Amino acid sequence: xxxxxPSGAPQRLAPSLRSRARxxxxxxxxxxxxxxxxxxxxxxxxxxxxxxxxxxxxxxSHTGFTCDYLCLKKKRGHGRIIGTAPWCGGDCKVxxxxxxxxxxxxxxxxxxxxxxxxGYKVCCCDHSDxxxxxxxxxxxxxGDQDSLTILSLNTFLLEVNVFFQFSRKPNxxxxxxxxxxxxxxxxxxxxxxxxxxxxxxxxxxxxxxQRVCSxxxxxNGEGDKVVQCQAGSPFAAATRVNNPTSSANPYKGGGVVxxxxxxxxxxxxxxxxxxxxxxxxxxxxxxxxxxRVTKGLQHYWVVGTHTQANPGEExxxxxxxxxxxxxxxxxxxxxxxxxxxxxxxxxxx
Numbered sequence: 073x074x075x076x077x078p079s080g081a082p083q084r085l086a087p088s089l090r091s092r093a094r095x096x097x098x099x100x101x102x103x104x105x106x107x108x109x110x111x112x113x114x115x116x117x118x119x120x121x122x123x124x125x126x127x128x129x130x131x132x133s134h135t136g137f138t139c140d141y142l143c144l145k146k147k148r149g150h151g152r153i154i155g156t157a158p159w160c161g162g163d164c165k166v167x168x169x170x171x172x173x174x175x176x177x178x179x180x181x182x183x184x185x186x187x188x189x190x191g192y193k194v195c196c197c198d199h200s201d202x203x204x205x206x207x208x209x210x211x212x213x214x215g216d217q218d219s220l221t222i223l224s225l226n227t228f229l230l231e232v233n234v235f236f237q238f239s240r241k242p243n244x245x246x247x248x249x250x251x252x253x254x255x256x257x258x259x260x261x262x263x264x265x266x267x268x269x270x271x272x273x274x275x276x277x278x279x280x281x282q283r284v285c286s287x288x289x290x291x292n293g294e295g296d297k298v299v300q301c302q303a304g305s306p307f308a309a310a311t312r313v314n315n316p317t318s319s320a321n322p323y324k325g326g327g328v329v330x331x332x333x334x335x336x337x338x339x340x341x342x343x344x345x346x347x348x349x350x351x352x353x354x355x356x357x358x359x360x361x362x363x364r365v366t367k368g369l370q371h372y373w374v375v376g377t378h379t380q381a382n383p384g385e386e387x388x389x390x391x392x393x394x395x396x397x398x399x400x401x402x403x404x405x406x407x408x409x410x411x412x413x414x415x416x417x418x419x420x421x
Contacts, residue, residue, distance in 0.1 A: 079402060080213070083178075084152075090161045100350055102168075102271045105277065110196035122159045135184045136183075136244065137180060137181060137182055138151075138181060138182050138183040139151040139152055139153050139181060139183055139195035139196070140152065140183070142195060142197075143170075143171065143195070143197035143198065143391070146171065146197070146202065147202035147203050148170055148171045148198065148199045148200070148201075148202065148203065149170065149197055149198030149199040149203055150198050150218065151195055151196060151198070152183075152196055152395050153175055153181070153184060153193050153194070153195060153196075154167045154168065154194050154195075154196050155186065155188065155191065155193030155194060156195065157186035157187060157188055157189070157193075158184060158186065158187075158188060158189035158190070159186035159188070159189060159190050159191055160190065160191035160192055160193045161190075161191040161192075162174075162175075162191065162192050162193045162194035163192075163194065164194050164196070165372065167194065167196060168194060168196035168197075168198040168348075169200070170196060170198050170199045170200045171196075171197040171199065171200050171201075172194050172195065172196045172197065173194065173195055174192050174193075174194055174195075174244065175192070175193045175194055175195045175288060177222050181195070184216075192327035211337070211368060211369055212368065212369070213365060213368050213369050214367060214368030215369075216367070217367045217368030217369060217370040218370060220265050220266065220365075220367060220411075221263040221264045221265045221266070222264055222266045222267070222268065222273065222374070222411065222413060222415055223266070223267045223268070224267075224268045224270075224376075224415040224416060224417075225267070225268070225269055225270070226242075226269075226270040226271055226378070226417045227247075227248075227269050227270065227271050227272060227277060228241050228247070228271055229241065229244050229247065229248055229273060229274045229276050229277035229280070230271050230272055230273040230274060230327075231244065231273065231274040231275070231276075240274075240347045241274075244274055244276040244277075245274075245276045245279075248276040248277060248279060248280035249280070249327060249377070251280055251284075252279075252280045252284050253295070255284050256283070256284075256304055256306070259307060260306060260333075260334065260335075263306040263307070263333050263334075264333065265332070265333045265336055265365070265367060266330065266331065266332055266333070266336075266365055266372075266374055266413075266415070267307070267330070267331040267333075268328065268329070268330050268331075268374070268376040268415040268416055269281075269328065269329040269330075270328055270329050270332070270378040270416060270417045271295065271327045271378070271395070272291055272313050272328070272329050273324055273325075273327045273356075277291070278290060278291045279330065281310065284301075284307065284310075284311075284331070285299060285301040285302070285305055285307050285309075285331065286299055286300065286301050286302045287304065287350075288302075288360075289312070290312070291312065291313045291316060291325065292316050292317060292318055292319050292321075292325070293318055293319070294317065295311060295312065295316075296312075297311055297342075297343065298310070298311055298312075298338055298341050299311075299312065299339045301331075301334070305332055306333065307331045307332060307333055307334055308332050308333065308334045308336055308338065309331070309332050309337070309338040309340075310329055310330065310331040310332075310333065310338070311328075311329055311330045311331075311338070311341045311361055311363065311376075312329070312342075313325040313326055313327055313328060313329055314326035314327070314328045314343035314344070314345075314357075314359050314360065314361050314376075315343055315344075315345045315358075316355035317357065317360050320392075322405060323355055323356060323357060324355060324356040324357070325356065325357055326343065326345065326356065326357050326360075326378065327358070327378060328357045328358075328359075328360065328361055328376045328377060328378050328416065329376075330361050330363045330365075330374060330376045332365045335367075336365055336366060336367050337365070337366045338363060338364075338365055339364055339365075339366055340362075340363060340364035341361060341362070341363045341364075342361070342362050342363075342401075342405065343359060343360070343361050343362075344359045344360055344361075344362070344397065344398075344401055345357045345358070345359040346358055346359045346360075346379075346380075346393075346394045346397060347393070347397065348390050348393055348394070349380060349390065350380065350386055350387060350390055351380075351381065351382055352381070353380055353381055358378055358379070358380075359377070360375055360376060360377035360378075360397075360398055360401070360408070361374075361375065361376040361377070362375055362401055362402065362405050363376065370411070371410060371411065372411045372412075372413060373402075373405075373410050373411065373412045374412075374413050374415060375398060375399060375402065375412070375413070375414045375415065375416075376415050376416050377394075377415075377416035377417075377418070378412070378416050378417045378419075379391050379394045379395070379416070379417070379419050379420075380394060380419060381419050381420055382419070387419075391418075391419060391420070398414075
């Protein structure tokens with residue numbers, strides 16, 4: 073491997089030819105040293121520079137122009153110099169099972185070390201063929217993949233701030249902290265496969281999500297729809313709130329969050345806003361998530377929602393309209409015959 077340098081065992085000249093070649097090299101080097109010593113020194117530096125450029129040695133400062141770099145560049149794994157000066161004796165056929173070639177001190181390899189009086193050093197890679205890039209881990213079958221446990225919980229963590237605090241539910245910090253501590257106390261086998269939260273509508277709710285999932289989870293602003301949970305969390309990933317807004321926006325997001333247990337994947341999530349609302353619900357972009365959670369090899373589609381609140385003829389009519397919007401999205405997004413779960417606060421009782 074490497075431009076212009078053959079792989080395999082080093083090519084050795086016959087003894088008579090090698091001695092004549094070395095003699096010519098020594099005589100040429102002596103003439104150059106007597107007549108143009110400074111130029112010869114500069115030429116060595118330039119040669120090393122040219123070789124580095126040919127080999128593509130524009131590297132990060134922590135890697136350097138090394139045998140390891142050359143092997144990684146060719147996707148042959150890591151590499152190392154074999155052969156100890158002054159009697160080097162490196163042999164690709166004997167010493168290396170991967171891609172291998174003769175190393176040359178003049179090319180400027182930083183890990184070459186001292187020059188050889190006899191024999192050669194070789195650059196040996198871990199693999200003879202390019203190593204394919206590692207993709208995401210492939211799912212494997214699980215004995216429990218045909219069952220799914222779901223917890224649907226309205227957290228009641230709601231506060232409304234419009235320049236000043238307009239409304240606030242009681243004991244939010246205490247309840248949010250207790251909820252986070254409860255999830256933290258569970259053994260992994262006790263954690264539900266999927267959790268659907270409603271009313272993630274406050275700073276206390278955001279702090280709870282940061283403890284349960286990740287410190288990088290925020291309810292407002294732009295960002296990825298799915299956040300990967302940090303190590304130590306009982307969950308693998310969580311959506312953000314559906315239809316998030318900004319902190320300065322007096323309207324709230326939808327407040328619904330879907331979490332998938334560690335060991336499962338949350339691999340699809342699309343949020344929708346309802347077209348119609350009344351009463352206090354008009355002050356939030358309530359709607360629903362359509363998500364897909366994979367357990368082993370089995371996909372589950374989970375819809376998480378929080379529909380129009382309060383009794384009354386008008387409220388009931390709006391809820392029916394919202395259910396129809398959910399159904400239309402499911403028909404569009406979910407394959408026929410797939411396993412489907414509706415979860416959330418439906419406000420029908």
